[in-house]
């Protein structure tokens with residue numbers, strides 16, 4: 506039980522910003538795969554099905570990655 | 583960046599807005615750079631308060647729910663308000679396992695969860711007057727010790 | 730699920746709330762089952778309207794911004810409102826490339842983007858009276874043809 510608690514605690518220390526970035530990567534891969542499969546853009550429900558994420562997490566992750574993108578653009582530009 | 587930032591949101595008392603409530607609070611507090619655990623604590627507390635407004639406050643009928651959130655540095659303040667039936671005996675309602683809807687598999691642990699996951703909880707209510715739940719949490723504080 | 734669902738949010742006129750505004754609108758409209766493209770179109774339109782309220786409406790000073798969103802089936806309606814300085818000549822302001830702040834590298838394309846990414850746009854404003862931007866979009870409609 507001590508092990509599990511320590512695992513949960515360590516896991517709990519992960520910053521939300523990092524999870525959102527990871528999810529963002531997974532979502533963009535799913536988006537490509539589904540575009541290939543259906544020949545059209547996937548809906549949020551389809552992306553949620555495919556990734557196992559809820560639609561709210563998808564919305565937050567794509568926003569988080571938008572921020573990262575725009576920061577990178579500012580640095581390069 | 584040190585001045586307070588405030589938002590107020592009003593939405594319909596329907597079950598599908600519970601997840602909306604969780605997301606808006608979560609995204610409004612991102613500036614405090616919380617951990618997954620801290621966000622999950624806050625989402626749980628907001629969920630419980632919003633569910634109470636929907637199920638008890640408006641008894642699943644039509645109504646509006648208001649959430650006010652104020653962030654200052656890493657301090658988070660959240661208020662969940664309804665204009666529903668209110669609570670006659672707040673002290674009793676806040677006792678662990680107390681529920682007026684046992685037939686709906688309510689656990690009676692909603693207020694206990696809010697208390698456990700937040701640093702501080704205050705409930706203002708009276709019969710017929712609606713309910714205001716006020717919650718405070720400091721982000722980045724040493725994790726509390728749950729038994 | 731067919732009845733309208735409505736939310737109203739009020740927040741401070743500061744740049745960091747732009748992202749918050751995008752997320753709350755995006756998460757409120759998830760019930761319409763949009764594609765990420767449609768979500769991104771709506772976020773862009775909301776961004777432009779909120780940026781205008783902050784930069785032009787309140788000229789970067791203190792103020793409140795209100796967003797009202799109504800979803801019915803797959804129809805989305807969004808209203809962005811400020812009580813800032815207002816616009817004397819709305820028709821001219823909506824012309825592509827027109828800007829009153831060329832020194833800030835404003836492109837003058839904000840209203841044009843809102844028009845392009847949404848199905849319909851209406852702007853109500855007068856000098857000293859604040860501004861209301863109203864936008865409509867049908868989710869699942871055939872993609873518009875951008876030239």
Ligand SMILES: Nc1ncnc2c1ncn2[C@@H]1O[C@H](COP(=O)(O)OP(=O)(O)O)[C@@H](O)[C@H]1O
Pocket residue numbers: 630634635636638639640664666667668669675676680681682683688689690691692693694713
């Ligand atoms: N917003 C509210 N409006 C009216 N009554 C409420 C509200 N929130 C809580 N209550 C009352 O307090 C009791 C305890 O709430 P809670 O601890 O969340 O347990 P549960 O929701 O499982 O009943 C409820 O059963 C209800 O009688």
Ligand SMILES: Nc1ncnc2c1ncn2[C@@H]1O[C@H](COP(=O)(O)OP(=O)(O)O)[C@@H](O)[C@H]1O
Pocket residue numbers: 777781782783785786787811813814815816822823827828829830835836837838839840841860
């Ligand atoms: N909310 C607002 N309050 C006051 N003026 C506004 C507002 N929104 C737009 N305007 C006026 O309309 C002009 C055009 O807006 P827009 O097309 O977004 O271009 P830009 O923001 O790049 O100037 C602005 O330059 C400003 O004069």
Ligand SMILES: [Mg+2]
Pocket residue numbers: 630633634688690691692693
């Ligand atoms: Mg409860």
Ligand SMILES: [Mg+2]
Pocket residue numbers: 777780781835838839840
């Ligand atoms: Mg603009």
